[in-house]
Amino acid sequence: MVAFSSVLLALGSVASVLASPVNITEAATLNLITRAVSPGQGTHDGFFYSYWTDGKGSITYNNEAKGKYSATWNNVGNWVGGKGWNPGSPRTVVYSGTWNAAQVNSYVSLYGWTRSPLIEYYIVETYGSYNPSSAAAKKATITVDGGTYDILQTTRVNQPSIDGTSTFQQYWSVRQQKRVGGSIDVKAHFDAWAKAGMKLGTQHNYMILATEGYQSSGSASITVEA
Template sequence: GAAGTYTVTWSGNAGNFVAGKGWNPGAARTINFSGTYSPSGNSYLSIYGWTKSPLIEYYIVESFGTYDPSSAATTKGSVTVDGSTYKILQTTRTNQPSIEGTSTFQQYWSVRQDHRTSGSVNVSAHFAAWASLGMNLGSHNYQILATEGYRSSGTATMTVS
């Protein structure tokens, strides 16, 4: 495995950033994580990854700050796993940055309703729930436990395995 710890502190951030640690390629694995996550403003803690053919950007959101990052997406269903219900959503990203350059692609979301900063994520359960809704993945690129922030501040220290 690619176990490791990362710390990120951000402030006065005018743009968007992602920091994290994980695997390449991603897989339908169980990801364990623990640590501290103290956002002020718009930020989220998620399993984050990409696939190719089809080109998909996906998030399994475990916690977020003031803004639900999936709020612009269309609700497709839900899945109950790892002690909480997750909303499942999908949206189209048009002419946005991707692992294949600027492109148009689908974005998949699972958003946990009971926030947490430690636990285990049964990634395969999310992939299966998405597939049951017609939300299919391609061949896996990277997959990380990510802290993302947008025009916000905060700190996070996470251990992932």
């Protein structure tokens, strides 16, 4: 019995050693799926991400599994981040999530850029205490995906862009019936902008389902599904 017990103990020790690499691998995989990141751009679990801040206040931005991200911000100046694709395209985007910033200056939008010419664009799904397009000129409306969007345009002079400090046009579609979650027919907005004389550039850069905060605090958890 003593000898048999010794054999069992030895086998148990071997099993523990063999199990260790599996635990290390699982930990590495978990670290890949959920990761707090510094401001910048890259890819994570099959999606492009972008996260920018002016450096004021505190922000924790996490890339999570596949198209999911989460963020908490406190007393920021301005920040924007999210997951999507690079390059963007006239696709259908499906997303879901939560956004806890309805009483402050923040919004959730499909956000992107083009070059030739340089254009910054927003399809705003919801916003809080301030309509971010309030300084823009209204051009038209579009009814799509169960709601009506105001189409607007403005000029940004010497502002941050994907090409450094630049002057460029900014295009907006702002949903009148606010929501967090649903389907966005991006092509319908691109076509409506073109019809209103707002042509995008010929070179698409990134496009993300973004959360943005301006002089505010809040939190969000968003999943891009398609």
